[in-house]
Amino acid sequence: MSLSTNDLVARKFGQFTRLSPGDRLAISSLTGEGIRQFAARTDIVREGDTPTCLRLFLSGWACRYKMLEDGRRQIVAFLLPGDLCDLNIFLLREMDHSIGTIVPVTLAEIAPAAIERVMDAHARVAKALLWEQLVTAAMQREWTLNLGQRSALERVAHLFCELFLRLRGVGLTEGGRCELPLTQADMGEATGLSTVHINRTVQELRSRGLIVLRGKELVIPDLAALQDAAGFNVNYLHLDREGRQFDTNEG
Amino acid sequence: MSLSTNDLVARKFGQFTRLSPGDRLAISSLTGEGIRQFAARTDIVREGDTPTCLRLFLSGWACRYKMLEDGRRQIVAFLLPGDLCDLNIFLLREMDHSIGTIVPVTLAEIAPAAIERVMDAHARVAKALLWEQLVTAAMQREWTLNLGQRSALERVAHLFCELFLRLRGVGLTEGGRCELPLTQADMGEATGLSTVHINRTVQELRSRGLIVLRGKELVIPDLAALQDAAGFNVNYLHLDREGRQFDTNEG
DNA sequence: CGGTCCCTTGACAGCCGTCAACTACCGTGG
DNA sequence: CCACGGTAGTTGACGGCTGTCAAGGGACCG
Numbered sequence: 001m002s003l004s005t006n007d008l009v010a011r012k013f014g015q016f017t018r019l020s021p022g023d024r025l026a027i028s029s030l031t032g033e034g035i036r037q038f039a040a041r042t043d044i045v046r047e048g049d050t051p052t053c054l055r056l057f058l059s060g061w062a063c064r065y066k067m068l069e070d071g072r073r074q075i076v077a078f079l080l081p082g083d084l085c086d087l088n089i090f091l092l093r094e095m096d097h098s099i100g101t102i103v104p105v106t107l108a109e110i111a112p113a114a115i116e117r118v119m120d121a122h123a124r125v126a127k128a129l130l131w132e133q134l135v136t137a138a139m140q141r142e143w144t145l146n147l148g149q150r151s152a153l154e155r156v157a158h159l160f161c162e163l164f165l166r167l168r169g170v171g172l173t174e175g176g177r178c179e180l181p182l183t184q185a186d187m188g189e190a191t192g193l194s195t196v197h198i199n200r201t202v203q204e205l206r207s208r209g210l211i212v213l214r215g216k217e218l219v220i221p222d223l224a225a226l227q228d229a230a231g232f233n234v235n236y237l238h239l240d241r242e243g244r245q246f247d248t249n250e251g
Numbered sequence: 252m253s254l255s256t257n258d259l260v261a262r263k264f265g266q267f268t269r270l271s272p273g274d275r276l277a278i279s280s281l282t283g284e285g286i287r288q289f290a291a292r293t294d295i296v297r298e299g300d301t302p303t304c305l306r307l308f309l310s311g312w313a314c315r316y317k318m319l320e321d322g323r324r325q326i327v328a329f330l331l332p333g334d335l336c337d338l339n340i341f342l343l344r345e346m347d348h349s350i351g352t353i354v355p356v357t358l359a360e361i362a363p364a365a366i367e368r369v370m371d372a373h374a375r376v377a378k379a380l381l382w383e384q385l386v387t388a389a390m391q392r393e394w395t396l397n398l399g400q401r402s403a404l405e406r407v408a409h410l411f412c413e414l415f416l417r418l419r420g421v422g423l424t425e426g427g428r429c430e431l432p433l434t435q436a437d438m439g440e441a442t443g444l445s446t447v448h449i450n451r452t453v454q455e456l457r458s459r460g461l462i463v464l465r466g467k468e469l470v471i472p473d474l475a476a477l478q479d480a481a482g483f484n485v486n487y488l489h490l491d492r493e494g495r496q497f498d499t500n501e502g
Numbered sequence: 503c504g505g506t507c508c509c510t511t512g513a514c515a516g517c518c519g520t521c522a523a524c525t526a527c528c529g530t531g532g
Numbered sequence: 533c534c535a536c537g538g539t540a541g542t543t544g545a546c547g548g549c550t551g552t553c554a555a556g557g558g559a560c561c562g
């Protein structure tokens with residue numbers, strides 16, 4: 001498990017910089033204690049809770065969500081394996097949103113002090129974590145654009161593109177195939193659409209041959225075509241290895 | 252001007268923590284050089300640019316925005332006096348969005364190294380800046396909720412509540428009154444609504460007595476009523492002085 | 503005084519939500 | 533073996549919120 005965590009971390013942050021074995025070990029060491037499992041469809045953190053630790057997601061899918069008083073719910077982000085959530089969050093008195101699982105999740109709970117220690121000792125790791133935080137913010141802006149300007153078809157296509165590329169970044173795809181454990185209700189809450197309209201939109205994407213979605217498996221026969229339908233611009237994921245300037249020389 | 256910057260900084264971060272005179276001076280000193288002015292309706296940074304510096308907004312209004320290829324435009328955030336933008340941004344190779352002015356803007360351009368120096372030397376300042384970054388992220392999540400779940404009336408009311416409270420936080424309101432230099436087209440681009448529908452929505456808010464909007468001045472006769480109409484929950488602005496635990500003892 | 507920007511209003515259309523019913527699937531238990 | 537219930541997906545009918553198109557008015561400015 002430590003090995004696979006190391007691998008996950010290498011893939012995740014390898015999208016930004018090449019971490020040395022020592023760097024990777026430092027991150028993996030954070031996950032030594034505090035491994036926790038959560039069942040599907042349960043809350044990990046609730047709005048109003050006091051933040052206590054950061055979390056590194058190791059397996060499974062979760063989401064950040066916000067609710068209105070009358071029950072309307074908006075998923076504002078998905079959390080996938082390799083995602084680190086809430087750097088510096090302990091500065092806030094209480095959470096303004098909740099985090100809930102979609103499917104069973106394994107994550108590592110990390111004390112703020114431990115992260116600080118590792119970031120102080122490993123400059124490249126520090127930069128990689130800050131990069132992760134910047135990309136998270138960029139995704140949130142892109143979602144704002146998605147909800148504000150895109151049509152239903154574009155929104156759903158965009159969501160699939162983003163999820164696929166993020167999963168591919170951590171080695172969780174096979175060719176054009178990936179897992180997609182979301183219900184259509186989840187997709188609706190993420191895109192601001194009703195489940196009925198999600199259903200129609202998914203079928204439109206199917207009939208255009210842009211996706212094959214059966215069970216919990218998504219296949220994208222032609223990623224460029226799906227991106228085109230979505231008006232997807234990959235720049236916000238910042239997968240450009242800018243971090244090469246910070247790459248280790250050790251390998 | 253240095254004095255007024257000091258005052259602005261004190262108000263802005265005073266919402267989180269009480270900075271010592273030395274802390275405030277340290278921030279103000281960052282703005283000594285690199286003061287720049289921008290005309291109304293011009294770009295400060297463009298998508299694709301290489302990030303070079305952070306910016307502390309001293310006066311005027313600006314916005315972050317993203318565009319789609321066909322010209323659709325989404326404002327994803329407003330930048331008001333006291334806002335600091337893009338901590339750590341230099342880790343990214345290029346901007347994924349643009350920043351443009353609404354009205355003439357004065358800002359201080361700050362070199363990454365200078366910020367780093369101040370944050371290293373002043374722990375409370377560092378925490379205040381990280382808090383600012385967390386609040387920015389929280390606002391982006393709230394906008395996601397706004398666009399995904401709220402009706403046109405709720406969205407516009409919510410926008411007005413947020414802008415008013417943010418301005419009040421830096422002392423730019425008088426009673427229930429504040430400046431609102433946005434055109435209805437701007438409001439539309441921020442809320443994902445057409446200008447025509449913004450117009451109708453604003454008039455509905457007017458006829459309900461929730462706002463008085465004339466010229467570039469917004470009056471909110473009953474903030475609680477407007478918040479109620481918007482379904483506004485202030486928690487995401489994190490104005491709870493959690494930072495009191497980090498407050499200076501110097502006064 | 504013409505031009506431009508911004509606001510306003512009306513008519514009409516369409517995207518998407520709501521409501522409702524139905525199917526498929528699956529695990530449980532009688 | 534089948535009944536049963538719950539979840540997820542699907543489909544049709546209908547309505548409404550919001551967009552589009554178009555035109556006009558007011559304020560400001562060169």
